[in-house]
Amino acid sequence: MASEPLNKIDPERNRFTSRLGRTAKVGVNLSGAALSMGANHLFSGDQRDERAARALAEALGKTKGPLMKIAQMLSTIPDLLPPEYADKLATLQAGAPAMGWPFVKRRMRAELGSDWQDKFSEFSEKAAHAASLGQVHKATLPDGRILACKLQYADMASAVESDVNQLKNLLGLFNRFEKSIDATELVEEITERLREELDYEREAKAMRLYRHMHQDRDFITCPEPIEALSTRRLLTMTWHEGARLESFETADQATRNHIATLLFWAWWGPMNSYGVIHGDPHLGNYQITEGGKGINLLDFGCIRIFPAKFVGGVVALYKALRADDKEAAFEAYKIWGFENLTSDLVDILNIWAKFIYGPILQDRVRTIADGVKPGEYGRKEAFQMRQLLKEKGPVKIPREFVFMDRAAIGLGAAYLRLGAELNFHHIFEESLENFSVEALEARQKSALERAGLDI
Numbered sequence: 001m002a003s004e005p006l007n008k009i010d011p012e013r014n015r016f017t018s019r020l021g022r023t024a025k026v027g028v029n030l031s032g033a034a035l036s037m038g039a040n041h042l043f044s045g046d047q048r049d050e051r052a053a054r055a056l057a058e059a060l061g062k063t064k065g066p067l068m069k070i071a072q073m074l075s076t077i078p079d080l081l082p083p084e085y086a087d088k089l090a091t092l093q094a095g096a097p098a099m100g101w102p103f104v105k106r107r108m109r110a111e112l113g114s115d116w117q118d119k120f121s122e123f124s125e126k127a128a129h130a131a132s133l134g135q136v137h138k139a140t141l142p143d144g145r146i147l148a149c150k151l152q153y154a155d156m157a158s159a160v161e162s163d164v165n166q167l168k169n170l171l172g173l174f175n176r177f178e179k180s181i182d183a184t185e186l187v188e189e190i191t192e193r194l195r196e197e198l199d200y201e202r203e204a205k206a207m208r209l210y211r212h213m214h215q216d217r218d219f220i221t222c223p224e225p226i227e228a229l230s231t232r233r234l235l236t237m238t239w240h241e242g243a244r245l246e247s248f249e250t251a252d253q254a255t256r257n258h259i260a261t262l263l264f265w266a267w268w269g270p271m272n273s274y275g276v277i278h279g280d281p282h283l284g285n286y287q288i289t290e291g292g293k294g295i296n297l298l299d300f301g302c303i304r305i306f307p308a309k310f311v312g313g314v315v316a317l318y319k320a321l322r323a324d325d326k327e328a329a330f331e332a333y334k335i336w337g338f339e340n341l342t343s344d345l346v347d348i349l350n351i352w353a354k355f356i357y358g359p360i361l362q363d364r365v366r367t368i369a370d371g372v373k374p375g376e377y378g379r380k381e382a383f384q385m386r387q388l389l390k391e392k393g394p395v396k397i398p399r400e401f402v403f404m405d406r407a408a409i410g411l412g413a414a415y416l417r418l419g420a421e422l423n424f425h426h427i428f429e430e431s432l433e434n435f436s437v438e439a440l441e442a443r444q445k446s447a448l449e450r451a452g453l454d455i
Helices: 016-040 045-061 066-075 083-090 099-112 157-179 186-198 200-213 251-274 309-323 326-336 342-361 377-392 401-419 424-431 439-451
Strands: 134-140 146-152 235-238 276-278 287-288 294-297 304-305
Touching: 099 146, 099 377, 157 186, 157 401, 186 401, 200 235, 200 251, 200 276, 200 304, 200 439, 235 304, 251 276, 251 294, 251 309, 251 401, 251 439, 276 401, 287 377, 309 326, 309 342, 309 439, 326 342, 342 424
Parallel strands: none
Antiparallel strands: 134 146, 146 235, 276 304, 287 294
16 A cells, blocks of 8 residues: 555644634634524523524534534434434534545545556546545446545545534533533544544555454455555545445345344444444445345444453443343443442433343344334433433543444444344344453454554
């Protein structure tokens, strides 16, 4: 893979003029939202939250790029924001428009050199996909291989640094008004993951890691990175096609159940065996193949690697809830990173934990959340927990919690869309066969060294 020297500072991340311009643009939008949040605090209850949430969503709606992506991340974690905020942020669409062809040519020339077009027999001028941080072009090699070229927008690193600083200021205000949850660690976690997502060299390594972790599951396909045509801001990989999950919502029950099983192994198999999770549960990040018999797993920019001890805490909490052992749950939460726990706080946290773990605690065939609509998944439990935390809290959310929770909610929403009926307890127990923290740590170390990654 073409790369920059390790001691070379990323010019885009430190481009002062870009950061200054971005800060000014975002600051104007968010300062208005901050003033509205402060003023709306004079109102009470739902009226206050609704007004503040509307102000925040309107401000973010004018701000494209990384901050839009952050807003979408926040909206998919129902227990971290009041419903009014999550509902408003969920209406935002991924931000930046696709780059035009002259701009694409300049960017490709900067990454692969002036003869970049000679390296391809075909290169589509129109983007196949465009998102908040970059866009994908379809291309063909002289040997006939079809590729996907993921090209990052210019100055995204500068935009990320500017946007996360603005977000920290805004959530600082949110923390003063919202007394149930301290979101400080949440911001730090999202910031670190966003910085990683800008590093396409790291994403290529994560892609190789997933190919290794799923090497014995022939029903899961991951793209192969093409190192000679990739850089820190250009990731070239094999092109894969498949059907969208939504197209199987009316399939027969057996097919929908089988797809749900594939999704479990694609997402949670690596977590329970290697301590690695795909942190972006967007439905577009997997494709269904062979009429429901296989799955393509896509986009490895947001990959969370957990310490083996944390995964041990996840399993320990599962066992504590199964045994209704509050003392064991207390210890498991400490492993997760929760601080200053009390007996009351453990009871409140268990409301959410029993919702998340509920399907795997019951040894029976069931849906992921009986009678719950996709857009309401987890809302009742999150509301109940937040109301109690206003009296007994706040609770500081540990960093490790954020993307695991997000992935769990995202996967649960996919199961709801499919109407899957499975014995989730049986599948989860199968994934824990011969589980130990020591074995996971050794397996993780070997896999990460193989891929060139670290925690």
